[in-house]
Amino acid sequence: MKMARVGVLLDRHMLERLQQFRLNAFEKFVTEILAHRGIPFEVVHSLDEITNDKYDLLIAAVVADTRQSAERLWRFAEQGGTLIGYGGLNAMADRLGFIRCESSGTGYAELPEPYPSDRPLRFLAAQPWLRIMADSGNIAATEAGALASGRPDGERVGPALLRFTAGQGRIERWTVDIPTTIVGLQQGLKPVLEDGVPAPDGTAAVDDGVLKADDVMELDWTADRLLTETGMPYFAFPYADLWRDVLVGHLIGAAAERGLSLPFVGYWPDGIDHVALVSHDSDGNRDEHAVSTLETLAACGIRSTWCMLESGYSAPMYDRIRAEGHEVAFHYNAVEADEGIWDEAEFSRQLDWLKRAAGTPSVVSNKNHLTRVEGWGELFRWCEKYGIEADQTRGPSKKGNVGFIFGTCHPYFPIAWADESNRFYNVLEIGFLTQDLDIGKWSDSSVIAPFLEQVREVEGVAHFLFHQIHIHNREEVRRAMRTLADQARELGYPFWTSQEINDWERSRRTLTIETVEADGSSSVNAPTSLEKSAVVWVPLPEHVQGDRAAAPVSDEGAYSIRYGIRCRKTVVLPGGTNR
Secondary structure: OEEOOEEEEEOHHHHHHHHHOOOOOHHHHHHHHHHHHOOOOEEEOOHHHOOOOOOOEEEEEEOOOOHHHHHHHHHHHHOOOEEEEEOOOHHHOOOOOEEEOOOEOOEEEEOOOOOOOOOOEEEOOEOOEEEOOOOEOOEOEEEEOEEEEOOOOOOEEEOOEEEEEEOOEEEEEEOEOHHHHHHHHHHOOOOEOOOOOOOOOOOOOOOOOOOEHHHOOOOOOOOOEEEOOOOOEEEOOOHHHHHHHHHHHHHHHHHHHOOEEOOEEOOOOOOOOOEEEEEEEOOOOOHHHHHHHHHHHHHHOOOOEEEEOOOOOOHHHHHHHHHOOOEEEEOOOOOHHHOOOOOHHHHHHHHHHHHHHHOOOOOOEEOOHHHEOOEOOHHHHHHHHOOOOEEOOOOOOOHHHOEOOOOOOOOEOOEOOHHHOOOEOOOEEOOOOEOOOOOOOOOOHHHHHHHHHHHHHHOOEEEEEOOHHHHHHOHHHHHHHHHHHHHHHHOOOOEOOHHHHHHHHHHHOOOEEEEEOOOOOEEEEOOOOOOOOEEEEEEOOHHHHHHHOOOOHHHHHHEEEEOOEEEEEEEEOOOOOEO
């Protein structure tokens, strides 16, 4: 059994052309999707680098849509490769018996099996094709799924996926620009320059004169929210994570159809499938608030992340917080009503204050006060420059927009705007789902169960924010924390700090899957600094699975169905050895 060789085409000449006109190439985000999943791949910088002896699967992410490029990509497929596109490859439409239609804006995709089918997935960018002939010569075309414009019940504008045979190979074209859709859901499709559009039911007045993360969001107030049993509205679906699973699952399936295996790395250490995170913002800054919070956390068995707002606590309190296993983090204040400003020098000054006050040379995590944000990448640039490795700012600021407002519960490295050539920031974003529960201003504890269930489904981070001042003053908040702790543990959630999540994500990304064997075992190059056991999954194509049909029961723990395909599990122990 061979390991599939994946190439991602990011044509340097096309990237330079886009940068010349300050146009975004969010399609580059496909590399972050693959890196987060631990899938081995190579970036291809030119059409001249494409050869069938180097790549089995080629993702045409950024490439000029010309007849010349189409001819080169066609030859790759014709000679046995699998070519994959996300809303592109338009210069091939006529040759494949289709015609390019008007671009579609937002809408909803009904996906074919084996992809998620319980509800349509919201998309933000799509390029439909229309069939103009039953077939085109010896090219067989298959249409799967459907796209609806605007709303789930909107006008049908084309299939979700087109699959073609081309000579000895295949062309697989998703109508949706999946990478751009994921970027838009997670980061928005425009910078934060003005107040956002409020919820029509009055539950989320984001037009409050304060620029925040949720002033730019790409979900629908009606179609994308549900109500809990107590009537609390919430954004119910992590669309970005679901699209990520579609993209990865399709790649793994496309490899398996060729008898190839495309291995990947588990998101969490062996024995862990999802993680909970509790963070606090120290608004009020009184030691008694901290004491009450420490007592509540101890009773709940939770270690948490404390985002400190200037002027903070007394010096001994920071020592106690750390001694009890918690993380001291930054809470940058740029809210004018609280004597803050949006300014790099002020960010640096406040961070220096925290380091002195807490007696620490470095701070790993930050969350902005009131989720204050302006522009696109300023915050991430400041974090990079001053040593912040993880940010938590992207979350809801209102009662009616809690939940998966940014489509994700996974940590990710954000992509820059075109003015920075769409580079990736070296800052891990770990967004949150909701703030203090059961005090009227925010949602109530009825959201805990659906949040935990959905995060579990996509193997993400269930991040809840509780302010120390409310933990101290309100029994309802303390009770909500106990409810969260109980329900999370029933579902197998361990509680980690933001720093632990950051350290793990960065560590697991250093794993390199080098080879796979016929029995599904793998050779993995792991750093000696790996502190927890990582998991590598090796998909077994159908003809290989048959060899394992009679596997003894005691061996079945090493196998699991992932992305609809039976996979073998390898555990990479701390220090880099395999088990």
